[in-house]
Amino acid sequence: MPKNGWWIILALSALLAGGLGYGWYQQSRASVASFVPADALLVMDSHELLTNSDPAGLSIQQLPLFSTAVQRLKRLLYSATDSTQAQALLAKKTIRYSVHPLTKTALDLIFCVPLDAPADGVFLQRLQQPDPNQFRLLSRQYAGQTIFELRDLRNQSYGSFLLYHDHLIGSPSALLLENVARHLNQFFRTSTGVTFPESADNLAHLYLNANVLGQFLADPTANASLLRTFLPQTLTLQFRRSASPTHWLGFATDPITNRQEVAGLFAGQTPHRIRNGALIPQRTATLYHLGISDPARFGQSLTALLRATNNTQLRTRIGRVASLLPGLYNALSGDVILCRSESSNTAIGQVLILEATDVKVLSQAIQRVAFQLGGGTTSAAKPIAARPNVARPYLGHQLLPLPVSELPATLFTNLFAGFSQTWMTQHGRCVVLANSEENLQNWIQQVNSHAVWATDERLSALLTQTLRPAHFTSFTRLPRSGSSFLGQWPAAWQNLLGPAPFDRVENLAYQATYGQDRILSTVVLGRTARQADTTVLGRVLLRKRIPFNASLIASPVVAGRLSDPTAQIWAQNSARQFVLLTTDKDKIVQDTTDGPIRSNVVAVDWRNNGQLQYLFMTDRSLYVADLGTKRVHLQRIALPAGLETSYLALLSGSRQQSSIVALMAHRDGSIYALDRQQQRLTKLGSAPGKVPLLLPFQVIDQQGQLAVLGLQTNGLLHFWTMASGRTTLTDSAHFPVRLTASRDSVRFAGPALWLPASNQFATVTTEGELLTLGPTGGLISRKQLYRPLRDGTFRLFPDAEQTGYVLLRTTDADVAVLDAQGNRRFELRGLKPNQTHVQYHRLGAGVEVLAVKSGNFTTLYDLAGNRIGNRPIPSDFPVTLQYDDQSNELYIVSSIQKAVQLFSIRIR
Numbered sequence: 010m011p012k013n014g015w016w017i018i019l020a021l022s023a024l025l026a027g028g029l030g031y032g033w034y035q036q037s038r039a040s041v042a043s044f045v046p047a048d049a050l051l052v053m054d055s056h057e058l059l060t061n062s063d064p065a066g067l068s069i070q071q072l073p074l075f076s077t078a079v080q081r082l083k084r085l086l087y088s089a090t091d092s093t094q095a096q097a098l099l100a101k102k103t104i105r106y107s108v109h110p111l112t113k114t115a116l117d118l119i120f121c122v123p124l125d126a127p128a129d130g131v132f133l134q135r136l137q138q139p140d141p142n143q144f145r146l147l148s149r150q151y152a153g154q155t156i157f158e159l160r161d162l163r164n165q166s167y168g169s170f171l172l173y174h175d176h177l178i179g180s181p182s183a184l185l186l187e188n189v190a191r192h193l194n195q196f197f198r199t200s201t202g203v204t205f206p207e208s209a210d211n212l213a214h215l216y217l218n219a220n221v222l223g224q225f226l227a228d229p230t231a232n233a234s235l236l237r238t239f240l241p242q243t244l245t246l247q248f249r250r251s252a253s254p255t256h257w258l259g260f261a262t263d264p265i266t267n268r269q270e271v272a273g274l275f276a277g278q279t280p281h282r283i284r285n286g287a288l289i290p291q292r293t294a295t296l297y298h299l300g301i302s303d304p305a306r307f308g309q310s311l312t313a314l315l316r317a318t319n320n321t322q323l324r325t326r327i328g329r330v331a332s333l334l335p336g337l338y339n340a341l342s343g344d345v346i347l348c349r350s351e352s353s354n355t356a357i358g359q360v361l362i363l364e365a366t367d368v369k370v371l372s373q374a375i376q377r378v379a380f381q382l383g384g385g386t387t388s389a390a391k392p393i394a395a396r397p398n399v400a401r402p403y404l405g406h407q408l409l410p411l412p413v414s415e416l417p418a419t420l421f422t423n424l425f426a427g428f429s430q431t432w433m434t435q436h437g438r439c440v441v442l443a444n445s446e447e448n449l450q451n452w453i454q455q456v457n458s459h460a461v462w463a464t465d466e467r468l469s470a471l472l473t474q475t476l477r478p479a480h481f482t483s484f485t486r487l488p489r490s491g492s493s494f495l496g497q498w499p500a501a502w503q504n505l506l507g508p509a510p511f512d513r514v515e516n517l518a519y520q521a522t523y524g525q526d527r528i529l530s531t532v533v534l535g536r537t538a539r540q541a542d543t544t545v546l547g548r549v550l551l552r553k554r555i556p557f558n559a560s561l562i563a564s565p566v567v568a569g570r571l572s573d574p575t576a577q578i579w580a581q582n583s584a585r586q587f588v589l590l591t592t593d594k595d596k597i598v599q600d601t602t603d604g605p606i607r608s609n610v611v612a613v614d615w616r617n618n619g620q621l622q623y624l625f626m627t628d629r630s631l632y633v634a635d636l637g638t639k640r641v642h643l644q645r646i647a648l649p650a651g652l653e654t655s656y657l658a659l660l661s662g663s664r665q666q667s668s669i670v671a672l673m674a675h676r677d678g679s680i681y682a683l684d685r686q687q688q689r690l691t692k693l694g695s696a697p698g699k700v701p702l703l704l705p706f707q708v709i710d711q712q713g714q715l716a717v718l719g720l721q722t723n724g725l726l727h728f729w730t731m732a733s734g735r736t737t738l739t740d741s742a743h744f745p746v747r748l749t750a751s752r753d754s755v756r757f758a759g760p761a762l763w764l765p766a767s768n769q770f771a772t773v774t775t776e777g778e779l780l781t782l783g784p785t786g787g788l789i790s791r792k793q794l795y796r797p798l799r800d801g802t803f804r805l806f807p808d809a810e811q812t813g814y815v816l817l818r819t820t821d822a823d824v825a826v827l828d829a830q831g832n833r834r835f836e837l838r839g840l841k842p843n844q845t846h847v848q849y850h851r852l853g854a855g856v857e858v859l860a861v862k863s864g865n866f867t868t869l870y871d872l873a874g875n876r877i878g879n880r881p882i883p884s885d886f887p888v889t890l891q892y893d894d895q896s897n898e899l900y901i902v903s904s905i906q907k908a909v910q911l912f913s914i915r916i917r
Contacts, residue, residue, distance in 0.1 A: 041105045042204050044121050044178060046192045049107040050221050052203045053078065055213035055248075056103040059096070067255055069213055069248065071513040072534050073506055078106040081118050081181050085168035089139040089146075089159050090132060098122070098132045109185055114500040119185055122177040133172070154190035158183055206247065213248040215259060222532075224499060225517060236424060239481050239521060241528040242266045256475050256516070256535030263528050270317070272523040274310045275480040278302050280522045283482065285344050286463035286472045288362050288439060290455040291895055292853070293462075295349040297424060298482040301341055304366070308338025315422065326419050330378045337378060337420070340371035342438075347417070347425050348452075351853060358448035359427050361417045363440045371440050375420075375433065379411035382419065401446075404453050405619030406434045408446055417442060454621070458573065465895070467537040471516070477531050479520035487511045538895055546915050549878040552900075553911040555590050559583045561904045563605035564886035565590075568612075568623055568636060571900040571911070572893040577636065578902060580909050581605055589641050590909060599641045604628045609809075611659035613670045615685060624671055624683070626654040631683065631690070646689060651676045656704045660715065669693075669715070674702045678721055680729065680738055694729050694738030696721055696745070703760040707811055716741075720761040720772060724748040726786060746786035748772065759804030762814050771829070773816055777803040779831050794818070794831040801825070808851045815849060815859075815872070826859065826872070835874025837861060852892035856916070858899070862887055867903065869914075878914045 045052060051074070058069060058079060070079055082104070086095045105121045124133070139146055139159065144167075147158045159167040169186040170179035173193060180186045205214035222244065223237035246259030265272050279302040283289070289296065301307050312334055315327050327334075343364040350358045365371035400407040410432055417425035428444040435441070436456065443449035455461065462468040476482065518533035559582035569576035578590040581602060589597045608626040615622040615633055623634040626648065633644040648654065658672040671683040678696030683689075696702070696719070706719040715731040717738060726746045729738035749755060761772035769789065770782040777794035794803060800820055807814040815834070816827035821842040826834040840863040848860040858877065859870045866881035867888050877899065882888060884903035891900045901912040 041103075041121050041123070041176070042202050044173070044176065044189065044193070045105065045107045045119065045203070046109065046188055048109055048188075049203075050109065050116070051215065051217035052105065052107045053213065053215040054103050054105040054205060056101055057212045058104065059099045067257060067513060067535055069257060072257060073510040073514060074108075074215070075213065077506055077510070078118055078120065081168070082106075082120050082122075082179070084181065085159060085170065085179050086136070088167050089144055090135045094132050094135060098129055108505070109188070110501065111182055111184060112501075114504060116501045116505040117180060117182040117185055118505075119178065119180045119189060122179075124172075124175045124177055126175055133177075136170075151187050152190040152194040154193060156183070156186055156190060203245075205245065208247070210249050211247045212250065215246040215248065216243065217246075218243045222519065224502065236483065238268065238271055239424075239483070240519070241268060241521075241530060244530055244532075246530070246532055251475070251535075253470070253475050253535070255537070256471075256533055258475075259532040259534075261530040261532075263530065265523070265526055265528055268523075268528065270314055272525075272528070274307065274314060275300075275523045276310065277306050278480055280478040280480050281343070282476060282478050283344060283346065283472055285346060285362055285364060285439060286469060287461050288436065288441075288456060289346065289348055289462040289472075290350060290360075290452060291460045291462065291465055291468065292350050292455070293348045293484075294351050294486050296482070296484040297347040298479075298484075299345040299421070300478070300480050300482075301343060301345065304341040305335070305339050307341070308335055311338065311421070315419075320423075323419065323423075326382060330381050330419075333374065333378050333381060334420075337371065337374035340365050340367060340374055342366040344439075345421060349427075351855075357427060357444075358451065359444040360448060360452045361421075361425060361428075361442040363442070365438055365440055368435050368438055368440060372433070372435055375416075375440060375442075376409075376411065378420070379413045379416055379431070382416070383412040402614075402617055403450055404457055404614055404621070406436065406453055408449055409433045410446070411442075458570070460570070460573070465537075471537050475533060475535070476518060477520050477522075479522050479531070481521045481523075482518065483520075484516070484518040486515055487517055538897060547877070547879060548914070549880050549882065549901075550913050550915075551910060552913050553594060555594055555596055555909045557582055557588075557596075557907045557909070559586075560906050561885070561909070563607075565889065565902050565904050565909050566606060566610050566623075566625065567889050567891065567902055568610070568634070570893070571891050571902070572896065572898070577641070578909060578911075579606075579634075579641065580904065587641070587643065589639065591639060595639060597639060600643045602627055602632065602643070603630055603645075607654040608657045608673075611657055611671060613659060615670060617685075624657060624659075626652075626657055626673070628654055631657075646683075649675070649681070649690060652681060652690075653701070653704060656706075658706065658708045660708060672706075672708060672717065674704060674706055674719070676701045678702050678719075680706075680717055680719070691736070693731070693736070696725065696727055698723065698725070700725070703757060705760060705807065705811065707760070707763055707807075709763055718761060718763050718770070720748075720757060722757060724755050724757055726761055726770070726772075726782075728786070743785040743787075746782070748780060757804075758802060759806060759817075762805060762807050762811065771805065771814070773803045773805045775802040775804070777801075777818070779816070792831060794827065795833075806847070806849055808849045808857075810851060812851055817847065824861065826874070828872075834872055835870070837870075846887050848887055848890075850890050852890065852899075853894065856892050856894075856899070858890060858892075860888055860890060865905070867901075869899075869901075877916060882912055883910070 058075060069075055102123055107119050108116050109119060111117055144159055144161055147160060149156055154171050156169055156171050158169045168179055168181045169183045170177055171186060171190060178189055203216045219237045219240040219242055222240055241263040244261045244263055246261045248257055248259045251258045281300050283298050316324060318324060341363060346362040348360045363371060400409045414429050415426060416431045417428050430445060432443045432446045432449045434449060443452060462472050514534050515536045515538055520531040522529040561580055562583055563581050566579040580588045580590060585601045586598050587600045587602050589599050604627040606625050607628060610623050610625045612621045612623050625632055629648055631646045631648055635642040653674045653676060660670055668684050668686040669682045670685050673681050675681060677699040678701055680693045681690045682693045684691050700721040700723045702719045702721055706717060709716040709718060711730055717729040719727045724747060726748055728741045728744040730741050731738050756775045758775045761770050763770050768784050773779045777796050779792040779794055781790040783789050801818045803816060803818050805814050806817045814829060816831060818825040822840050823838045824840060825836045828834055844864050846862040850858045852858060857872050861868050862884055865883060865885055867884040868881045869877040871877060882901055882903050883905050885906060886904050889902040897915055899914045899916055903910050
């Protein structure tokens with residue numbers, strides 16, 4: 010044989026020996042990292058997960074993902090064995106968990122438990138020989154491994170497991186365990202290779218990538234991919250005990266990798282805490298914060314980042330205002346904060362707070378940029394409405410409309426998108442931008458009433474102690490934004506974590522500080538709201554009872570938030586006395602009125618003095634109430650004869666005119682307005698035939714103009730508008746519209762409602778025909794609803810804020826609640842004839858309540874028909890409801906013959 014042939018044989022032999030040696034080494038080392046298949050979305054481990062508990066605070070077992078992992082592990086091991094043996098096996102062992110995809114909509118876990126062969130032999134024997142009266146253990150061979158599956162006598166699976174090199178590997182999914190067996194059988198394994206640092210201070214570790222974390226942090230209205238650019242590619246978090254018993258902190262130090270552009274954005278910027286806690290509303294659902302210490306350098310980096318975008322429109326806009334941007338960015342100082350809050354109709358209210366070195370300079374710079382963008386002809390710069398930029402006073406602030414869309418996104422990246430219109434004001438050292446005038450007014454009200462983070466003891470502690478100094482902060486209050494946030498999560502994560510993964514955790518924050526080559530990350534999980542005791546959760550609790558010597562003649566009225574000690578309750582007795590009640594049980598007679606309050610109560614800055622006044626109507630008068638410290642001053646305005654006194658419509662937000670502040674209807678179908686300047690009621694428009702309108706009519710924002718939607722009882726639908734500078738309402742083109750049904754006779758008991766999301770009108774006839782109309786009044790669809798009761802009648806029933814509706818089918822003693830499409834929700838039977846009153850409230854944060862008063866009691870229901878509270882509320886008149894999402898409490902003000910009562914229910 011040639012000499013070269015021997016060298017070839019020796020090389021092949023060496024290669025084969027090396028491969029066998031590597032395979033033997035890989036099999037013998039049996040590291041946990043080599044057991045986890047490479048498709049893991051995240052990996053975590055803990056040596057105290059099953060033993061750590063803190064009855065006074067938050068334990069690591071209660072954190073999402075960790076909680077799910079413990080449940081999956083206990084379901085298998087605790088079911089088949091004695092719990093004492095299982096606890097002894099698992100105590101102080103570092104158990105590894107990993108999450109893997111099963112299908113496009115399903116994820117599940119694999120767990121790996123190290124075993125000590127001599128000590129754990131009894132446990133393994135019990136696990137492989139479960140009680141035959143309860144369980145049976147199936148076994149099969151797959152890819153060289155024996156896979157066991159535990160099932161009960163009903164053939165329900167409790168999970169699968171296999172034993173490999175002194176490790177117990179299990180999963181609720183047999184498919185995932187087959188994947189593990191196949192992985193272990195591979196000669197050259199491709200695993201995650203994730204290893205965690207060993208430290209006695211680390212109670213748990215979590216490894217995940219930016220895509221996974223971004224799915225948890227991203228607001229559905231934000232650009233999620235852009236948010237992920239602020240995160241490192243992968244995070245290896247180390248969880249340690251926090252000084253705060255209510256929060257857990259995970260720390261990570263990861264390489265910057267491809268995040269150089271974002272790191273450059275914060276180069277030379279000293280990280281700091283959020284400074285403007287006095288401007289962050291308590292009901293903020295999502296918050297983004299950028300910390301700036303060198304505004305000139307930040308502006309240069311941000312301009313370069315914006316110019317590098319693939320968005321052609323954004324590059325065009327940046328080019329048009331490039332010369333103005335240095336002056337704008339140089340005027341910044343400290344905080345750039347975006348606050349998102351959910352309203353009762355799940356619409357997102359956005360407020361951008363910009364701290365300034367000189368607030369006037371920053372304000373003028375923003376106006377110049379808005380003017381430059383609004384003056385062009387491209388679609389990206391088209392003005393949002395053709396109306397002059399005139400500032401409007403509100404509670405001591407000047408509110409200025411800026412005629413350009415997506416202004417914050419143009420200036421601070423698409424993370425700040427969602428401003429289809431922009432309104433601006435100044436407050437202290439800050440310029441404040443909002444995505445509607447109404448949202449800006451709401452923000453001003455909350456700041457003026459000190460309903461902000463800085464004045465809330467728990468939120469202030471979160472701000473000043475728990476959250477760290479950082480360049481970038483993303484904060485989400487998860488349960489409070491559940492209606493539009495958790496519902497947007499990928500179905501796979503929802504299925505894994507279950508319907509209520511955040512029973513114990515309400516805050517999720519991510520903070521990043523960028524260095525030259527590393528990103529320092531902090532993940533904060535915890536709660537700020539007081540946790541409800543399970544013994545009182547859902548119970549109706551009497552908070553206050555204020556007795557009267559005379560009988561009450563109307564429902565009590567609430568001015569302010571009942572969670573605020575300064576809130577007032579007004580009551581009227583049979584002597585027509587107007588009595589002020591405080592939360593301290595004070596009872597102070599203020600004045601007399603000419604009758605009981607018949608309408609709803611609305612708040613408006615009637616006197617232009619920077620304070621809110623409250624309007625309400627009796628049968629003969631409209632009253633303006635000025636609040637003071639334990640006093641109320643009433644101003645009376647006479648009503649014209651025939652005015653409908655049950656409903657008062659407030660013009661708020663961008664609908665508010667310079668002089669008109671509220672609308673009401675007349676029995677002849679006309680619309681009256683309360684004029685601030687003339688201090689009287691004026692007639693704005695009328696409907697033909699002197700046929701009354703169905704209440705409530707609806708006030709709509711029609712591109713900055715006043716618009717009113719009203720349906721007469723004879724089926725004539727009106728859509729009135731008032732042009733700028735005019736003083737009368739006129740029907741829009743194609744209106745009025747005569748609504749017809751398939752039958753000759755058509756009657757309506759409920760109003761029509763405009764749905765802004767679909768740009769459609771909806772109403773229903775008393776016979777149950779659901780009509781949907783287009784923006785010009787053309788019929789789009791007609792649907793006959795199911796009528797099991799011959800004498801049942803239908804009505805469209807909007808909530809108190811006219812943000813949505815349900816349908817009611819009623820008889821003299823029954824009420825059926827239907828959704829907006831006419832599908833049955835639930836039914837109430839045995840109600841008292843002619844003594845039933847229904848209220849529908851959308852209170853925000855996903856809380857929707859139906860209050861049904863039958864006789865002298867009111868019962869509260871959610872829209873699934875579940876009763877809220879353990880007993881009905883005594884009430885001679887309809888109740889008043891308020892929800893405080895900080896404490897999860899629903900407040901109810903009711904009255905019996907000679908007392909006003911304040912109840913609360915702690916709800917989930």
